[in-house]
Amino acid sequence: MAEIRFENVTKYYGRKLAIDDLSFTVKEKEFFSILGPTGAGKSTILKMIAGIAPVTSGKIFFNDILVNNFSPHERNVSMAFETYNLYSHFSVYENIAFPLRAPKWKLNLNREEERKRVVEVASFLGIEELLDRRPQALSGGQKQRVSLARALIRKPLVYLLDEPIAHLDAKLKFSTQTLLKEFAVNYGITIIYVTHDYREALALSDRMMVLRKGKFDQIGTPEEIYYTPKVDFVGRLVGAPPMNMIDGELIKEDGKMSFKAGKYFTIALKNELAESAEKVAKSENDKLNVRLGIRCEDIKLGKQKLSENSFQLPVYAAVREAESSVISFELENTFLHVRIAENAELKRLQISGLLWLNFKPERMFFYENTMEIYKS
Amino acid sequence: MSKIDCKNIWKIYNGNVIGVKDLTFTCNDKEFLAILGPSGGGKSSTLRMLAGLEEISKGEVLFDGKKVNQLGPTERNIALAFESYALYYHMSVYENIAFPLRAKGMSNKDVDKSVKEISEVLNLESILKKRPAELAGGHQQRVSLARALVRKPNLTLLDEPLSHMDQRIRTEVRIQIRRIHEELGNTTIYVTHDQEEAISLCDRILILYDAELQQIGTVDEIYNKPVNKFVAFFVGEPGMNFIKCKVESPESISLQTSKGKNIFGFTGAVDPKYVGSEITMGIRPQQIGMVGYGGQKSTMSGLVKIVEFQGDNDVLIVELGDINKTRIKVVIPAGGRKFKQEETCWMDFQPERIHLFDETEKAIIKKMS
Numbered sequence: 001m002a003e004i005r006f007e008n009v010t011k012y013y014g015r016k017l018a019i020d021d022l023s024f025t026v027k028e029k030e031f032f033s034i035l036g037p038t039g040a041g042k043s044t045i046l047k048m049i050a051g052i053a054p055v056t057s058g059k060i061f062f063n064d065i066l067v068n069n070f071s072p073h074e075r076n077v078s079m080a081f082e083t084y085n086l087y088s089h090f091s092v093y094e095n096i097a098f099p100l101r102a103p104k105w106k107l108n109l110n111r112e113e114e115r116k117r118v119v120e121v122a123s124f125l126g127i128e129e130l131l132d133r134r135p136q137a138l139s140g141g142q143k144q145r146v147s148l149a150r151a152l153i154r155k156p157l158v159y160l161l162d163e164p165i166a167h168l169d170a171k172l173k174f175s176t177q178t179l180l181k182e183f184a185v186n187y188g189i190t191i192i193y194v195t196h197d198y199r200e201a202l203a204l205s206d207r208m209m210v211l212r213k214g215k216f217d218q219i220g221t222p223e224e225i226y227y228t229p230k231v232d233f234v235g236r237l238v239g240a241p242p243m244n245m246i247d248g249e250l251i252k253e254d255g256k257m258s259f260k261a262g263k264y265f266t267i268a269l270k271n272e273l274a275e276s277a278e279k280v281a282k283s284e285n286d287k288l289n290v291r292l293g294i295r296c297e298d299i300k301l302g303k304q305k306l307s308e309n310s311f312q313l314p315v316y317a318a319v320r321e322a323e324s325s326v327i328s329f330e331l332e333n334t335f336l337h338v339r340i341a342e343n344a345e346l347k348r349l350q351i352s353g354l355l356w357l358n359f360k361p362e363r364m365f366f367y368e369n370t371m372e373i374y375k376s
Numbered sequence: 377m378s379k380i381d382c383k384n385i386w387k388i389y390n391g392n393v394i395g396v397k398d399l400t401f402t403c404n405d406k407e408f409l410a411i412l413g414p415s416g417g418g419k420s421s422t423l424r425m426l427a428g429l430e431e432i433s434k435g436e437v438l439f440d441g442k443k444v445n446q447l448g449p450t451e452r453n454i455a456l457a458f459e460s461y462a463l464y465y466h467m468s469v470y471e472n473i474a475f476p477l478r479a480k481g482m483s484n485k486d487v488d489k490s491v492k493e494i495s496e497v498l499n500l501e502s503i504l505k506k507r508p509a510e511l512a513g514g515h516q517q518r519v520s521l522a523r524a525l526v527r528k529p530n531l532t533l534l535d536e537p538l539s540h541m542d543q544r545i546r547t548e549v550r551i552q553i554r555r556i557h558e559e560l561g562n563t564t565i566y567v568t569h570d571q572e573e574a575i576s577l578c579d580r581i582l583i584l585y586d587a588e589l590q591q592i593g594t595v596d597e598i599y600n601k602p603v604n605k606f607v608a609f610f611v612g613e614p615g616m617n618f619i620k621c622k623v624e625s626p627e628s629i630s631l632q633t634s635k636g637k638n639i640f641g642f643t644g645a646v647d648p649k650y651v652g653s654e655i656t657m658g659i660r661p662q663q664i665g666m667v668g669y670g671g672q673k674s675t676m677s678g679l680v681k682i683v684e685f686q687g688d689n690d691v692l693i694v695e696l697g698d699i700n701k702t703r704i705k706v707v708i709p710a711g712g713r714k715f716k717q718e719e720t721c722w723m724d725f726q727p728e729r730i731h732l733f734d735e736t737e738k739a740i741i742k743k744m745s
Contacts (some may be wrong), residue, residue, distance in 0.1 A: 007532050051682075172568070174614060178693055185717065203684035203691070241547045256584045268534050297688055299711070312434045317555040318549075322599060322612050323662045326576075328551050335548060339688070342710070 001063045001190045002157035003028045004152045009058030011044055013215075018044045020214035021058070026158075026192055026371060028063075033193045033201040034210035035237065041050060042194040043082075049192065051075050062157055073104055080151035082163035084143045086135040092146050093118055093131040099154045107154075120180075121149045124179060128376040141168040145176070152183065158190045165200070177203055198238040202226060210234045223326050232367040236295045241337040243293050245373045250281050250288040259292055264331055265311035265357065279368040291367045292295045296326065298363035307359040314354050327355070378439055378530035378563045379405045380426065385435030387421045387499070395421040395589040399435075403565055408557050410574035411567045413584040414610070419567045420535060421536040422584065426565065427533055428452050439530060455524035455532045462518060463508040473522045480527075494526045497559050498552070514549050525560065529662070532564045534595065538573065550576055571611045575599070583607055605737040614661045614691060616731070617704035621657040623650045629657060629732065630674060630699045640674055642730040644743040650734065658731035661705040665724040666713065678704070680719045690714070694721065 004026040011019035019041045026032040034042045047053035048060060051072035060067050067075055078099065086095050096118045100107055109117070122128045125145045135143055147163045165176045181204050184191055195201055201208045202222040209219045210233070218224075218230040229235035235243030248261035250269075257274035260266040269277055281290040299305055313329040313336070321339075329336040338357065380403040396418040403409045411419045420567060424430035426437060429447040437444050444452055463472050477487045490650075495501045498518045508516055517537060524532060526617035537553075538546050554577055557564050568574055574581050574595075581598050583590040591603045598739075602608035609615035619627045626645040630637040640657075669674055677697035683693040690708045692715055706723065708715065715721060734740050 170613065171615065172611075176701055178682060178684065181684060182693075185682065199686060226685070226687045317551045317558075319551055319554055320595060321572070322575055326547075326551075335551065337547075 001028050004158055005061040007059040009060060010056050011048060012056045018214055024209060024219060026190060029188045029190055031191045031204055031206045033195060033205040033208040034211055035195055035198055035201040035208055037196060040211040042211055043162055046162050046192065046194055050077050050079050050160055064271040076157045077160055078151045078154055078156040079160040080148045080162065080164045082166055084147040086143060086146060088135050092133050095146055096122060096149045096153055099150060117153060121153050125149050141172060144168060152307065160192050162194045180204060185207060206352060210237060231370055232291055233371050238296060241296050242297050244336050246292045248292060250277055250290055262332055267309045273361060273364060280366050281369045291369050293367050294359050294363060295363040296339040298360045299338040300358040301327065301338055301340060302356045304356060306356050310356045310358040312354045312356055315352055380531060381438040385425060385437060386433045388433040389427060394587050399589050401582055401592050403563060404562050407580065408564055408578045410578035410581045411565060411584060412571060412574040412581050415569055417584045418587040419584050423533055423535055423567050426456050427456055440530045453530045455527060455529035457520050457524040457537050458535050462535045463516060465508050469500065469506050469519050472519055473526050476523060476527050490526050494522045494549045497556060498522050517549055532562055534566045536568055553577060603739050605733050608658050608731060612660055614705045616660050617703045619657045620654060620700055621653055623652060625651060633697050634699060638676055640725050640730060641685045641727045642741060643728040646732060646739040646740050656733045658733060659725055659729055661707045663729040664706045666727065667722045667724045669722060675724050678721050678723060680715045680717055680721055683715055683717060
C-alpha cells in the first residue's frame with residue numbers, strides 16, 4: 001500500500017483550469033474521500049493519480065517516488081469508474097477475473113485459485129448469480145457492482161473509486177457502502193474515493209477533502225468537516241438540510257456587538273463569538289456585512305421566550321422525517337430550517353403561527369460570503 | 377373538492393400480465409396520499425388509471441361517488457405533473473402557466489387573474505417573464521406544478537416529481553409542495569419510490585408491492601405498526617433489523633446465545649399456537665437503546681464491527697451475541713456515546729419496540745386495546 005502526495009499540481013484542459021495548484025497527502029492505509037459538486041475536478045484528480053491524464057505542472061508521489069513519468073500500468077493502481085467500462089464481449093466472470101490474468105502482475109493463478117477469488121469478491125458484493133451473464137444483460141446497478149468487483153479483486157498500491165455506488169437503489173446503496181467500509185477496515189488498504197454525496201463521504205472516510213473549482217476548501221476528518229466547517233461552502237455541501245446561512249450585519253453599540261439579520265432578528269454576541277464575527281466581516285457602504293452559519297439541530301424552538309437572545313418567527317412549513325421533523329421559517333433569500341428530534345415535540349409545539357427560536361451560541365459560526373445563497 | 381374511491385381495480389396487460397391486483401382504497405377530500413413502492417410494483421399503473429390515461433381492466437373508480445371509468449382525462453378535471461417538467465421552452469413562464477387556461481378559451485383578464493394567483497402561492501412572481509431554460513431545476517419544477525394547479529383541479533396527481541432533482545433542492549421543494557397543498561386545500565396523490573419523501577410530505581401512505589396493496593395508513597401506523605416484513609424493511613432508513621428467535625409464551629420470545637437463552641417480553645400477545653416455533657423478530661435501528669452494562673436477561677451483547685458517521689447520528693454495524701451472530705444496524709443520535717470498532721456493547725430491546733413476523737412474513741403481535 002502507498003502514501004499518495006500531491007505537490008502544487010495544476011491541470012489545464014486546453015485553456016480551462018481544472019485543478020489549481022493543489023497540494024495534499026493521502027496517508028498509507030487511509031480511506032480518503034474527495035467530495036465536491038459536478039465540475040469541481042474530482043475525477044481529474046483520480047485520473048492524474050492513475051496516469052490516464054497527465055499533470056500540467058506539479059508533482060505526484062507514491063511513497064516518495066515521483067511518478068509523473070510513469071505509465072498507468074507502472075503505477076499499479078486499481079480503478080472503478082462511474083461509467084463501468086466493462087468488456088461487453090466477456091462474461092461477468094471474465095470481466096472480474098481480467099486483472100488477475102494480466103501478464104504484468106505475474107500472478108499465474110491456476111483456474112481453481114482464480115475461480116475462488118472471483119467467487120469470493122462476487123459473493124461479497126452480492127453478484128454471484130450474475131457470473132455467467134454478459135454485461136448487456138445487467139441493470140445499471142448490477143454493472144456498477146461488477147465494475148467495483150473488478151477493481152477490488154487485485155491488491156494494488158492504491159484503489160481509486162469514482163462514484164462507485166452512485167447508480168444503486170437507495171437500499172442497496174447503503175448496504176454496499178457498508179461492505180466497502182468493511183473491506184477497507186479488514187484489509188488496511190489505501191482508497192481514494194470520489195463522490196458528490198456527502199453521506200457516503202462522512203460514513204466511509206478516515207479523512208475527506210471538500211473540493212470546489214479545482215481547489216480544496218477544507219481537509220479533515222468527517223467529524224471536523226461536519227461540526228466545524230471552515231467555509232460557508234463546506235457547511236452547505238455537507239448535511240441535509242444544508243447548514244443554515246443567514247446574511248446580516250454586525251452592529252456595535254456601547255462597546256456591545258450584535259448580529260442583525262435584516263428585519264427578522266437581532267442577537268447579541270459575546271466575547272469570542274463577537275471577535276470571530278469581526279474577523280470575517282466585510283465593510284461595505286458603512287455596514288459590516290457577515291454571514292452567520294448554524295446547523296438545523298443546533299437551534300431550539302419553544303412556545304415561550306427561551307432566553308434574552310431568542311426571537312420569534314412565523315412557521316412556513318413543517319416536514320416530517322421518520323424519527324424527527326424539520327420546521328422551516330422563511331427569510332428574505334433563504335429558509336431557516338430547524339430539526340426537532342422527537343415527533344412528540346412536534347405535537348407539543350402545535351406547529352403553526354409564531355415560535356421562539358434560540359441559537360446555541362457555541363454552535364454559531366461566522367463566515368465570509370464565498371457563495372450565493374438563494375431559495376431554490 | 378374530491379374524494380377518490382377505488383373499488384377492486386385491476387390492471388391486466390396483454391391478457392395475462394398483472395400490473396395492479398384487486399386494489400381497494402379511499403383517498404379522502406383534501407388528503408395528501410402517497411403511493412409508495414419499489415419500481416415495478418404497480419404505482420404508475422394505478423396513477424394512470426386514476427388519470428384516465430390507462431383503461432381500468434376490472435373494478436370501479438369513483439370521484440365524489442360518481443363512477444369515472446368511462447371519462448377521459450380532461451373530463452375528470454385532474455392536474456398531472458410528471459417526473460420530467462415538460463415545459464414549453466419557447467414560451468415565457470407566464471405563458472406556460474396560462475396555457476391550459478387559454479386552451480379552455482378563458483378571457484385574457486381571467487387568465488391573468490388566475491396566473492397571478494397561483495404564482496403568488498408558488499413564489500413565482502419574480503420570474504414570470506423568464507424562459508424555462510433560464511431557470512434552476514427547483515424553479516422549473518414549480519412552474520410545472522403551477523401549470524398543473526392553475527385550473528383548480530379536483531385532484532392533483534404527481535408522479536415522482538422530484539426524482540431528477542439535486543438532493544439539496546429536494547428538501548426545499550418538498551417544503552414548498554407541502555405548503556402549497558395546505559394553502560390550496562386540494563386532494564393530492566403522490567407517487568414515489570422514495571420512502572423519505574412519502575414520510576415527509578403525506579398524511580397517509582399506501583404501499584404497493586408486487587401489484588398488491590401491502591398496507592395503507594398514517595405515517596405513524598406504517599412506521600410503528602407495519603403489517604409485514606416488506607413494509608417494515610422498506611419504510612425507514614436503515615430498514616428494520618430482523619433476528620431469528622423462538623416464541624416462549626404468548627408474551628415473550630427468546631434469543632439463543634452460547635450461554636443459554638435471553639428472554640424478551642413484548643407489548644401485546646401472539647396466538648398461543650406459535651409457542652415453541654421459530655419466528656423472526658424485527659427491531660428498528662433507530663429504536664435500539666444502548667445500555668451501560670450487560671448481564672440482564674432483557675439485554676443483548678454485541679460486537680461493534682463498523683461505525684459509519686452520518687453527521688447528525690452514527691450508524692453501527694453490530695454482530696449480535698446470539699448463536700447466529702446476526703448482523704444488525706443501530707443508529708446512535710449525535711451527542712451520545714461514541715463507539716469504536718471491536719468494542720463490546722449492550723443493547724436494550726424495549727417491549728413496545730419489538731415486532732414479530734411468522735414464516736409468511738406477516739406481523740403477528742396483537743395489541744391489547
